[in-house]
Amino acid sequence: MQRRDFLKSAALASAAASLAGCNGKRTETVIPEPELPVTQGWQSCYVNCGSNCPIKFTVQDGQITQLETDDHGDDQYESRQIRACPRGRSLRQRVYSDERILYPMKRVGPRGSGEFVRISWDDALTEIHQRLEAIYQDSSQGGPESVFFPVSTGTSGMKTSGTGIWKRLFHQLGGYLGTRGSYSTHQVDTATQYTYGIGSVILNGLGSSTREIERSDLVLCFGYNPQETFMSGGGVSYEWSEALHRSDAEVIMIDPRYTESAGGKEQQWLPIRPGTDAALVAGIVYALWEIGAVDDAHVDRYAVGWTEASLPESAKGKNASYKAYILGDRDGVAKTPEWAASMTAVPAATIRELAAKLHRSKAPFIQMGWGLQRQANGENSARAIYTLVAIVGKFGLPGTSNAVGAHNGTHAYITPGIPAGANPVTKSIPCFLWTDAIERDLQQEPMTALTHDVLDSQRPGDPTVQLERNIRAIIVAGSNMLGNQHSNINRTHRLLAAEDSKVDFVLVSEIYMTPTARFADILLPEITQFETEDLVCDGWHSGDMANLLATTAAIAPRGESRSAYDICADIAERFGIRQTFTEGRTKAEWVRHLWQTPQASSSLSLPDFDEAKAHGVYREYLPASKPGFADFRADPQANPLKTPSGKIEIYSEAIANLTKDWDLPEGDEVTALPEFRAPWEGGVTDDPDYPFQVAVYHTKGRAHSSFHSHKVLREAIQDALWINPEDAAALGIQNNDTVRVSSRRGVIVVPARVTPRVMPGVAGLGQGAWRNASEVGQEDMGGCINTLTDHRPSPLAKGCTGGTLRVKIERA
Numbered sequence: 038m039q040r041r042d043f044l045k046s047a048a049l050a051s052a053a054a055s056l057a058g059c060n061g062k063r064t065e066t067v068i069p070e071p072e073l074p075v076t077q078g079w080q081s082c083y084v085n086c087g088s089n090c091p092i093k094f095t096v097q098d099g100q101i102t103q104l105e106t107d108d109h110g111d112d113q114y115e116s117r118q119i120r121a122c123p124r125g126r127s128l129r130q131r132v133y134s135d136e137r138i139l140y141p142m143k144r145v146g147p148r149g150s151g152e153f154v155r156i157s158w159d160d161a162l163t164e165i166h167q168r169l170e171a172i173y174q175d176s177s178q179g180g181p182e183s184v185f186f187p188v189s190t191g192t193s194g195m196k197t198s199g200t201g202i203w204k205r206l207f208h209q210l211g212g213y214l215g216t217r218g219s220y221s222t223h224q225v226d227t228a229t230q231y232t233y234g235i236g237s238v239i240l241n242g243l244g245s246s247t248r249e250i251e252r253s254d255l256v257l258c259f260g261y262n263p264q265e266t267f268m269s270g271g272g273v274s275y276e277w278s279e280a281l282h283r284s285d286a287e288v289i290m291i292d293p294r295y296t297e298s299a300g301g302k303e304q305q306w307l308p309i310r311p312g313t314d315a316a317l318v319a320g321i322v323y324a325l326w327e328i329g330a331v332d333d334a335h336v337d338r339y340a341v342g343w344t345e346a347s348l349p350e351s352a353k354g355k356n357a358s359y360k361a362y363i364l365g366d367r368d369g370v371a372k373t374p375e376w377a378a379s380m381t382a383v384p385a386a387t388i389r390e391l392a393a394k395l396h397r398s399k400a401p402f403i404q405m406g407w408g409l410q411r412q413a414n415g416e417n418s419a420r421a422i423y424t425l426v427a428i429v430g431k432f433g434l435p436g437t438s439n440a441v442g443a444h445n446g447t448h449a450y451i452t453p454g455i456p457a458g459a460n461p462v463t464k465s466i467p468c469f470l471w472t473d474a475i476e477r478d479l480q481q482e483p484m485t486a487l488t489h490d491v492l493d494s495q496r497p498g499d500p501t502v503q504l505e506r507n508i509r510a511i512i513v514a515g516s517n518m519l520g521n522q523h524s525n526i527n528r529t530h531r532l533l534a535a536e537d538s539k540v541d542f543v544l545v546s547e548i549y550m551t552p553t554a555r556f557a558d559i560l561l562p563e564i565t566q567f568e569t570e571d572l573v574c575d576g577w578h579s580g581d582m583a584n585l586l587a588t589t590a591a592i593a594p595r596g597e598s599r600s601a602y603d604i605c606a607d608i609a610e611r612f613g614i615r616q617t618f619t620e621g622r623t624k625a626e627w628v629r630h631l632w633q634t635p636q637a638s639s640s641l642s643l644p645d646f647d648e649a650k651a652h653g654v655y656r657e658y659l660p661a662s663k664p665g666f667a668d669f670r671a672d673p674q675a676n677p678l679k680t681p682s683g684k685i686e687i688y689s690e691a692i693a694n695l696t697k698d699w700d701l702p703e704g705d706e707v708t709a710l711p712e713f714r715a716p717w718e719g720g721v722t723d724d725p726d727y728p729f730q731v732a733v734y735h736t737k738g739r740a741h742s743s744f745h746s747h748k749v750l751r752e753a754i755q756d757a758l759w760i761n762p763e764d765a766a767a768l769g770i771q772n773n774d775t776v777r778v779s780s781r782r783g784v785i786v787v788p789a790r791v792t793p794r795v796m797p798g799v800a801g802l803g804q805g806a807w808r809n810a811s812e813v814g815q816e817d818m819g820g821c822i823n824t825l826t827d828h829r830p831s832p833l834a835k836g837c838t839g840g841t842l843r844v845k846i847e848r849a
């Protein structure tokens with residue numbers, strides 16, 4: 038088939054699919070064929086993958102015909118080009134997707150049915166104004182606290198577009214219920230706060246650059262997969278593969294799946310049952326102790342709670358040290374490698390070998406990803422890995438990493454955006470708990486500080502803080518949470534679609550007809566980045582390469598789509614605050630204005646704006662000068678950590694105190710030490726009805742649900758359920774068979790990929806596939822992981838547990 042024919046038929050096939058699924062409003066679009074370049078300019082791939090790669094576009098006759106990427110300079114290691122991955126290079130499929138929403142729409146069918154009619158912008162704005170005003174003015178049950186923004190990561194990197202603009206408007210309208218934490222890292226952030234003293238793993242200045250691997254002799258990774266999760270050509274995946282190439286280090290990957298980051302470069306793949314890393318760490322520490330490899334005095338110098346001597350007064354005399362836990366002094370269970378093997382499925386002999394290697398290693402580079410903490414016991418898994426760092430004791434030396442990750446804040450160009458301003462509402466909930474604020478009748482049964490960690494920033498630490506107002510309006514801009522990304526989507530569907538739903542108004546501003554867009558009462562069409570200008574700097578995971586770019590609009594907005602800025606300015610006008618919102622500037626004027634604003638920590642002197650637009654990418658290589666914890670190691674008194682003790686806190690008195698009064702649901706436990714607790718639906722408890730655990734991962738075919746509508750990517754990276762050949766044989770499943778995967782929450786139907794790249798007893802499934810089910814409980818033919826997951830939060834952070842689930846697998 039010719040390329041032109043292929044693209045046409047792909048577009049036709051997808052148009053047919055979307056007509057069946059949606060409302061039939063869109064027209065079929067054929068992606069234009071590349072021809073001779075006419076105009077070129079610079080754009081960026083804005084998405085929450087951690088990078089923002091430069092994209093060079095070519096336009097002919099008002100159509101984008103070709104996309105390329107960074108082509109500046111000599112492309113040596115320290116001046117490397119930041120090359121977009123296949124997702125960024127396929128962005129024409131975003132602009133010209135037949136899933137694009139091109140007109141404002143109003144719901145006509147039941148909420149979630151996806152039945153809409155086209156309306157005018159004027160009618161849409163009038164209705165939005167009326168609905169919001171009614172809720173804001175209702176002093177008995179409404180008001181700002183009843184307005185909600187779900188976590189929205191789809192516009193990461195945009196400075197004058199996207200979610201931040203919507204938040205600016207809503208801050209000025211009176212605010213909304215706040216959220217804390219993220220779906221990405223809530224448990225590990227919490228672990229980092231209590232163990233290392235800083236409550237974020239991103240850009241926190243604590244970790245080592247990936248480049249330290251060049252000086253390491255042992256790379257030990259717990260669920261770390263940069264080749265897939267940090268794919269930018271200039272960022273961490275590049276640094277990872279270069280560093281492995283330049284280093285002689287032995288590489289050991291601990292992951293239920295054999296990942297791309299292993300990909301033939303590792304010496305050892307240790308498959309582990311999901312949710313059992315804290316047990317593995319305990320077994321390794323026992324084995325270290327067994328061979329006399331733990332220097333108690335050294336560990337106690339830097340850490341609290343390894344031995345009795347370093348425990349805080351409040352914990353003394355109770356066998357509360359980690360050593361006592363390991364030796365079984367309190368619970369009578371020694372955490373021997375044999376015990377750990379029975380929990381993790383990593384053989385005891387392998388655990389002993391691993392301990393011996395850590396002991397011999399001069400510079401162990403210990404690293405963790407975040408899949409292992411997006412689970413029911415994620416806080417303790419992450420805390421346990423930090424504990425291993427402390428007990429091995431070699432942190433801070435050249436070639437080491439303290440497991441925080443390559444997010445150490447060397448990024449220089451933190452370009453400001455249009456200021457979002459502050460939220461006048463001071464109450465907040467952990468971000469994962471929003472559906473509870475719909476389901477419960479909060480006037481009767483409030484969410485409280487002690488049950489749901491509700492906080493009021495004006496009353497810090499006050500245990501009587503509570504949330505008494507249900508969520509009544511949901512504003513979605515840059516998020517697919519309602520229909521896809523939040524756990525237990527069938528439940529959310531039920532809560533939003535019920536005739537008597539407590540939610541009166543759902544406003545969705547989107548580019549595509551996503552599963553979330555289908556839940557809108559009013560649906561607004563936003564432009565893509567190719568239809569506007571903006572500023573770009575490096576993302577939250579771009580490695581040691583900083584960059585800066587001013588982008589240009591490539592084409593005029595498609596259909597009646599508009600920028601978030603222009604939409605919000607018009608809504609502001611209806612509320613009589615246009616001038617406050619715009620400060621008298623158009624979007625383009627803001628871009629120019631922000632360019633003049635001094636860059637946070639840049640050493641680059643900014644060129645003239647118009648010159649910059651023509652030039653394209655500015656880059657600067659800014660490596661970390663030291664490994665993480667180098668100063669702390671050299672002099673822990675002079676350079677203490679920000680924990681209460683100034684040391685690494687294996688035992689956390691703060692956790693012990695904080696949770697003393699908490700009202701935890703049955704089965705939840707919060708421990709002052711990073712003790713192993715099997716997750717509910719864990720690997721250790723057998724469940725004959727749902728025999729498989731699932732290793733959930735972020736696939737290279739998407740960033741979450743973003744890019745799902747790019748048909749080339751769906752073809753290239755099939756959304757299939759990975760299943761081990763042993764398990765497949767037992768179930769009579771062949772490669773590519775269609776399988777029905779069910780949990781206690783729902784059923785998905787997907788193809789099976791029979792592969793030894795996933796361990797027996799565990800299935801592998803990428804997250805982010807678009808749910809395809811128009812009714813609650815219907816089989817989801819799209820294969821969305823959150824049809825299967827549970828909405829129950831983790832015990833301490835109250836974070837997303839989207840990686841804790843058991844399923845049954847059958848041939849469909």
Ligand SMILES: Nc1nc2c(c(=O)[nH]1)N[C@H]1C(S)=C(S)[C@@H](COP(=O)(O)OP(=O)(O)OC[C@H]3O[C@@H](n4cnc5c(=O)[nH]c(N)nc54)[C@H](O)[C@@H]3O)O[C@H]1N2
Pocket residue numbers: 085086087190220221222259260261262265266267268291292293294296309310311312313314406407408409732733734735736737738739740741742805840
């Ligand atoms: N291609 C791509 N890149 C992305 C994203 C994307 O969607 N696609 N999303 C971006 C965002 S927002 C985030 S937050 C990050 C996410 O980054 P991560 O959370 O680190 O990514 P995951 O793929 O969820 O998990 C990493 C690995 O952990 C393994 N794993 C799962 N459970 C366990 C366990 O219990 N123990 C161990 N040892 N391993 C386990 C998985 O098999 C996987 O290989 O990635 C970012 N980058």
Ligand SMILES: Nc1nc2c(c(=O)[nH]1)N[C@H]1C(S)=C(S)[C@@H](COP(=O)(O)OP(=O)(O)OC[C@H]3O[C@@H](n4cnc5c(=O)[nH]c(N)nc54)[C@H](O)[C@@H]3O)O[C@H]1N2
Pocket residue numbers: 085188189190191192198199200220221222411513514515516517518522523524546547548549551563564565566601733734735740741742743804805822823826837838839840
């Ligand atoms: N079970 C399970 N669930 C998970 C995860 C998991 O590992 N397992 N991962 C979690 C993680 S780490 C994250 S970060 C979240 C991510 O979840 P989300 O934050 O919902 O991210 P996306 O799915 O990428 O959805 C972003 C949306 O923004 C839209 N968008 C893009 N550009 C624009 C724009 O300019 N304007 C507007 N208005 N919209 C735009 C896109 O079309 C897309 O629909 O998912 C979480 N959910």
Ligand code: SF4
Pocket residue numbers: 082083084086087088089090120121122123124125126267268269270740
């Ligand atoms: S690495 Fe991320 S930012 Fe870069 S092109 Fe790929 S998806 Fe886009």
Ligand SMILES: [Mo]
Pocket residue numbers: 220221222
């Ligand atoms: Mo994330």
